[in-house]
Every structure is written in structure tokens, then in C-alpha cells.
Amino acid sequence: MNTSEEFLERFLAFLNDLLPDLRGKPNPGERIAPDSKLFENGTLDSLSILHVLAFIERQIGAAVPDDLIIPENFRSPRAIAETFGRLRR
């Protein structure tokens, strides 16, 4: 399993099992899948994006570089894993 796949597995577990507790409400819709759109139907809002960023920073052991915070890198769990999985220490 490469680093992106490991990252994706951990990230999906975080989104589906931990994030609802952190933001105090269930995720809308069905279980989040690797290619789910994260900004449609309110899956991520202004509070949960902070938790997502904190998750990524814990995984890579550093602050998320500003130039990587663009829509293309955050459109789905897979896009996030492919962008940040390779940065893991």
C-alpha cells in the first residue's frame, strides 16, 4: 500500500467516523466515498474544513502549504490523499 492509499484509508475513517462527533452533527447523505464531492450538499462547512486541515497537518507533521489550498486539491477524499499523502513524514 503506498502513502496515498494509506492516507486515503485514514482520511475516510476520519470523515465518516470522527468528523460528525467533532462538529456535533451527522454528515449529510450517505457514507463518504473516495470520490465523493466534499463541497456539495454541505459535506464540508466552515467549521469542518478546519478539522480536515488539522487532520492533514497531523498526518504530514507540518502546516499545510498555502499554495496547496486550492479547489482542485480538495474536491474529493482521493484528491486530498493524492495531494498530501506524498508529503507524509
Added chain:
Amino acid sequence: MNRSILSRPSQTSVDRALLEKIDSTIRSTSLSQEFVEQWYPTLIDRNGLDTAGYRQAFPHLLCDVSTDGKPGSWCLSPAVCYHTFLSLRGASLPTGTKITARNHCYRNEQSVAPGRRQIEFEMRELVVVGPEPWVEGELLSWERQIGVIADRFDIAATWQAAADPFFLPASRGKALMQRLLRTKQEYCLSDGLAIASINRHRDYFAKRFSIQTTNDQPVHSACIAFGLDRWVWAATH
């Protein structure tokens, strides 16, 4: 710099003529595309601005007008489009609505630079309110047209994703969402100074001001803002 001296630098007749020429170009372009012109006052209702959420997002920028030494019912307008949403409160719109307006705006900036960042400045705004696909079509068209207008004044700039300068740490999530949803794009000079911006409000203001369409479609809105003083600076530097 001592910002108590001038909220805005004095302008020569040459600067003023250039500002009017730039604004006239934007205004006439908008009027040729069925925008309706409105003239708004300098003061804006404090409660209305609170309904828009301005104070919660930018408490550090708001200029309250005091009466008898206490905050009164009015603020100095921080932007043009809030007047539009206050005037559309409770409206039921048959089709897309397009408003063009210019006004003096005021923000309590902590750091100022004449022509680039001022307490008092002039802004032309184009506001579009209607169904989302129609709003997106207008924005796409203006993204291109702004480049044409800038070319006419020999201004080189590029579109960049941006976020508002939210004040509270808790608003960091809002700023991130703005970037990731591309709700704010800025037309920036090579040194990063934004001379125009496209701001997608999605259904935020329509919900806050109970704006509907006659066919019950969800209402979105957006504004296209031009910092006229900055256009003058860009055209002369």
C-alpha cells in the same frame, strides 16, 4: 503614516479625470448590458448591515457614525452592494436583476497607502441576483470583460483565488471555504494589489434578506467590485 491627516489623498484634476474615464467605461459597458443604475446614500442602516453579517465578519473595518457621542443608527457604507440587498429585502423577482452603482465607501484600515489602501475610497459595483446558472453566466462574461477594460488603460493583472480579511480566528474556516469554493476571485496587479473582485454570495444574502423569485427557484447573488482609486493608481504607476 499618520492616518488621521487624510482619509483619502487629495486628487489633481488629472487624477480625477482619469478616475471618471475609467468609471465611465465600466458604467457604459454595464448599461449596454441592461444593468439598471442606482444611486445610494453614504450612510447605511446599522441593523441592515448587521442582518448582512458585516459586523460579525469585519468588526475591525466598520465605521460607526456616533450621535451625541454614542453609536447611532447609522454606519458609513463599507461597500456598495449592501444597499442593493437592503433595497431588495422581501422582494419577489420575476427574472434576474442587474444593478450598477458607484459610491464612496469607508473602512477603518489600520495600515493605509495613498491610492492603494485608504479609509475612504470610491467603488463601482455590479450586482446580479437571480438563478445560479444565470448568475454564473454573468460572472463568466464579466471576468473576460474586465480584462478588456484593463487593457484599454494599459493595466496588466491576473485573476487569482482570494479570501476576505476576516477578523476573528474563528472565521478562518470561512476564509478557507471562500478559497476552496472560489467564492472570491481578485483581479490582481503583479504586486498582489487587487483592483477588482468577483464575489459569489451563493444564496447567503437572498436568505438573509428574504429575496425570492416568482417561480420559487433558489436565488443566488454575486457582485463585481471595482476599486476606482486603485485603477487610477495602477494606470499611473
